[in-house]
Amino acid sequence: MGVIGVDSPHGTDKLPSYEGKDPFFQEEPWCVYCHSRPAAGLRCCSGCHTAWYCNQTCQKAHYVSGHKEICLLVAQDVKRVKKYAAPLRKMRVNDVLEDYFETQVGDFGQCPKTQMYLAARHALMDTYETAASEVKIQEVYEKALFHALAVLRLDAEDGIETRYVAPFILLNLHPDDDAFDFIRYWMKVSGQETTEEFWVRLQSEEGEWTYPREKDCRFLNIYQEVPAANEHNVPLAFLMAILIIKLRIVATYDATCRSIDLAFQTTGGRRIHMIQNAVKDIFLGDRVKIIENQRQQVE
Numbered sequence: 001m002g003v004i005g006v007d008s009p010h011g012t013d014k015l016p017s018y019e020g021k022d023p024f025f026q027e028e029p030w031c032v033y034c035h036s037r038p039a040a041g042l043r044c045c046s047g048c049h050t051a052w053y054c055n056q057t058c059q060k061a062h063y064v065s066g067h068k069e070i071c072l073l074v075a076q077d078v079k080r081v082k083k084y085a086a087p088l089r090k091m092r093v094n095d096v097l098e099d100y101f102e103t104q105v106g107d108f109g110q111c112p113k114t115q116m117y118l119a120a121r122h123a124l125m126d127t128y129e130t131a132a133s134e135v136k137i138q139e140v141y142e143k144a145l146f147h148a149l150a151v152l153r154l155d156a157e158d159g160i161e162t163r164y165v166a167p168f169i170l171l172n173l174h175p176d177d178d179a180f181d182f183i184r185y186w187m188k189v190s191g192q193e194t195t196e197e198f199w200v201r202l203q204s205e206e207g208e209w210t211y212p213r214e215k216d217c218r219f220l221n222i223y224q225e226v227p228a229a230n231e232h233n234v235p236l237a238f239l240m241a242i243l244i245i246k247l248r249i250v251a252t253y254d255a256t257c258r259s260i261d262l263a264f265q266t267t268g269g270r271r272i273h274m275i276q277n278a279v280k281d282i283f284l285g286d287r288v289k290i291i292e293n294q295r296q297q298v299e
């Protein structure tokens with residue numbers, strides 16, 4: 001979550017705009033220890049591929065100051081996924097060798113022999129998410145998302161409940177619309193027979209995003225989007241993710257208003273104040289009209 005006023009050089013009365021994202025989030029890797037980006041480039045930790053360094057001194061310092069634990073865990077989880085995947089690539093079915101990753105996509109949840117693999121892959125996703133929350137680098141969140149989407153493709157019914165983790169990866173990574181799209185999809189298919197999107201997911205590439213995207217859907221009300229949903233049957237994880245989406249919208253709006261107010265206060269002059277509301281309307285557009293609705297959804 002972003003922190004209002006954190007970069008303020010003049011105290012709390014100068015508010016930067018609030019984007020709702022972690023202010024430390026990095027689209028490009030940097031040295032996770034000293035936060036530099038040397039021209040000579042960075043080296044990636046060969047143990048986990050989730051941390052980058054400018055030199056060995058930073059790498060060693062980071063390793064002993066706490067990276068060791070997650071580094072070993074990533075390596076161990078990657079190994080376990082490979083170990084459980086290997087036999088599934090050559091399963092003997094009616095005396096014919098079958099690659100489950102080609103023939104059983106979507107049905108992994110139904111098959112007892114794939115359970116250990118699914119659990120290992122889910123654990124790897126979790127570990128990448130933990131690593132990402134430490135280094136705040138986009139590529140590491142993307143690794144977590146890749147494995148989440150891959151598990152949801154292999155086990156279309158999601159018996160191990162990967163769907164409750166994915167929205168929080170998305171909230172760190174993508175526009176919040178994706179998180180809303182994802183939740184709406186899973187709310188709609190819950191208890192339903194297979195839908196068109198379901199088949200699209202099974203035919204997708206590993207880790208591919210197959211959920212229907214709608215621009216600005218984060219403003220929508222989940223209870224209106226999914227008529228079967230009510231305050232008792234929306235899973236807690238989804239409810240929390242939606243709450244974060246809504247709070248970000250309200251907070252962004254409030255911060256923008258304050259920035260505009262502040263700009264006018266510091267420019268001074270009575271006539272400027274007269275056009276203040278008109279300017280707010282230009283900047284915020286239709287969002288002014290629906291922001292009260294967002295506040296109500298939060299409540």
Ligand SMILES: [Zn+2]
Pocket residue numbers: 031032033034035036053054055058
């Ligand atoms: Zn460094």
Ligand SMILES: [Zn+2]
Pocket residue numbers: 045046047048049050051067070071072
């Ligand atoms: Zn490492």
